[in-house]
Amino acid sequence: MNDDTNQFEDRLHRQPLRPVPHEWRAEILAAARSAARPTPHASFLATFNQQLASLFWPHPKAWAGLAAVWIFILAVNFSLRDPSPRVAEKSAPPSPEIMVELRQQQLLLAELIGPHETHDADRRKIYLTRPRSELTETLTT
Amino acid sequence: MAVRVIIKMPGRQEIERLYDAHAAALFAFLLNLTRAEADTRDLLQEIFIKFVREPHLLAGIREERAFLIRLAHNAAIDLMRRRGSRERTKEIFAAEIISPFAPACDPDEKVFRDELSSALGELPAEQRAVVHLKLWGGLTFEEIAAALDIPPNTAASRYRYGLDKLRGQLRPLYEEMKKAER
Numbered sequence: 001m002n003d004d005t006n007q008f009e010d011r012l013h014r015q016p017l018r019p020v021p022h023e024w025r026a027e028i029l030a031a032a033r034s035a036a037r038p039t040p041h042a043s044f045l046a047t048f049n050q051q052l053a054s055l056f057w058p059h060p061k062a063w064a065g066l067a068a069v070w071i072f073i074l075a076v077n078f079s080l081r082d083p084s085p086r087v088a089e090k091s092a093p094p095s096p097e098i099m100v101e102l103r104q105q106q107l108l109l110a111e112l113i114g115p116h117e118t119h120d121a122d123r124r125k126i127y128l129t130r131p132r133s134e135l136t137e138t139l140t141t
Numbered sequence: 142m143a144v145r146v147i148i149k150m151p152g153r154q155e156i157e158r159l160y161d162a163h164a165a166a167l168f169a170f171l172l173n174l175t176r177a178e179a180d181t182r183d184l185l186q187e188i189f190i191k192f193v194r195e196p197h198l199l200a201g202i203r204e205e206r207a208f209l210i211r212l213a214h215n216a217a218i219d220l221m222r223r224r225g226s227r228e229r230t231k232e233i234f235a236a237e238i239i240s241p242f243a244p245a246c247d248p249d250e251k252v253f254r255d256e257l258s259s260a261l262g263e264l265p266a267e268q269r270a271v272v273h274l275k276l277w278g279g280l281t282f283e284e285i286a287a288a289l290d291i292p293p294n295t296a297a298s299r300y301r302y303g304l305d306k307l308r309g310q311l312r313p314l315y316e317e318m319k320k321a322e323r
Contacts, residue, residue, distance in 0.1 A: 008308055008315065013276050015254060016243040017169040024168075024182060025160060032156050032189040 156189060163206055166278060167213050173241040173273045174217040176262060184216045210278065210288040214270060221266065241273075249318060253311070260310040268303035275300050 053060075094102075164185065171181040188209065192198060202208045240258035245251040261269055270289060274280045282300070286293040308315075 005304075005308070007319075008311075009276065009304065011315070012257065012307070015257060015277075017165075017241055017277055018172065018243050020164050020168040020185075024185070025164070028164075028182075028186045028189055029153075029156060029160060031186050032193045033153065035190040036193040 156193065159192065159205070159209075160189065163209050166206065167209055169241050169277060170210060170270070170273055171213050171217055172239065173261060173269060174214070174266060175220065176239045178239060180217075180220060184213065184220060187216055188212050204284070204287070206278075207280070207284050207288040210274065210280070211290065214289055218266070249321070253314060253318060256311055256314055257307070260307050263310070264303050264306060268299045268306070271296050271299040272303040272307070 167185055167188065168181060171184050172178065175181050175184065191212065198212075199205075199208075240254060241261070242254040242258060245254050261272070264272065267289075271285055274285045274288065275282070278285075280288065282293045282296045285291075285296040285300075289296065291299075
């Protein structure tokens with residue numbers, strides 16, 4: 001079995017490979033030599049373009065498609081944006097009657113909750129402005 | 142003090158020497174991997190241009206052949222990945238046509254080489270690379286391992302798997318040819 005394997009390997013090993021086409025030598029060496037020559041200063045745009053090409057390669061169409069989809073999404077997003085702030089800006093100022101009504105309501109509200117506010121304020125004073133020892137006295141009296 | 146290292150660009154003679162010494166081996170290896178002559182040419186040219194543009198690559202390299210094989214292998218794998226599935230059908234089709242072997246005059250030999258080429262084309266690329274380098278590149282498993290950046294045991298096992306598959310596929314033809322030779 002091992003001998004058979006060796007024979008098989010020998011047989012494969014003896015198969016001659018295709019030679020390199022003769023004309024390739026001159027072409028490849030010429031290409032290598034031209035690559036060796038210092039290139040004139042590449043412009044910023046050319047360099048940028050090259051960088052972009054290498055970044056987006058090998059599927060530039062796919063990247064372009066993705067960019068188009070994003071632009072479409074942004075456009076739709078802007079067109080459907082809630083216009084309420086603009087409406088508020090443009091709406092006319094409230095009439096004087098409404099303003100008077102509002103002030104009256106505010107006064108009424110102040111009257112209603114006014115005593116509570118003062119009471120709360122007094123309580124806050126009791127608790128916050130006095131020292132602790134005095135505070136306990138106040139509470140017991 | 143900063144030390145500035147100046148690496149000299151390989152001269153015309155140096156590039157020609159590299160080409161004459163290694164192009165045939167690289168060509169066969171790349172052709173066996175890509176199965177397309179145009180791709181093989183592009184990759185071979187790419188490798189030599191790389192040497193010219195990046196001369197430091199050769200600095201301190203003792204085994205030029207192994208290093209070049211590594212570059213060629215990486216370039217071929219990159220190409221295959223870039224191609225993706227779109228081109229895979231074309232590659233399979235090409236695998237049946239492009240042979241890395243020299244044309245044979247003897248009809249039996251021709252049939253054997255065609256069958257061998259077809260069987261090689263069906264091997265996974267990593268097995269094909271190892272089989273090629275062992276049988277026709279004349280590299281040891283250690284050298285193959287260094288060239289392909291894999292452990293030597295992996296190189297050896299890939300070779301055995303690949304050879305077993307080839308033997309399985311070529312057995313009827315091989316047995317027939319052996320009988321005829323007796």
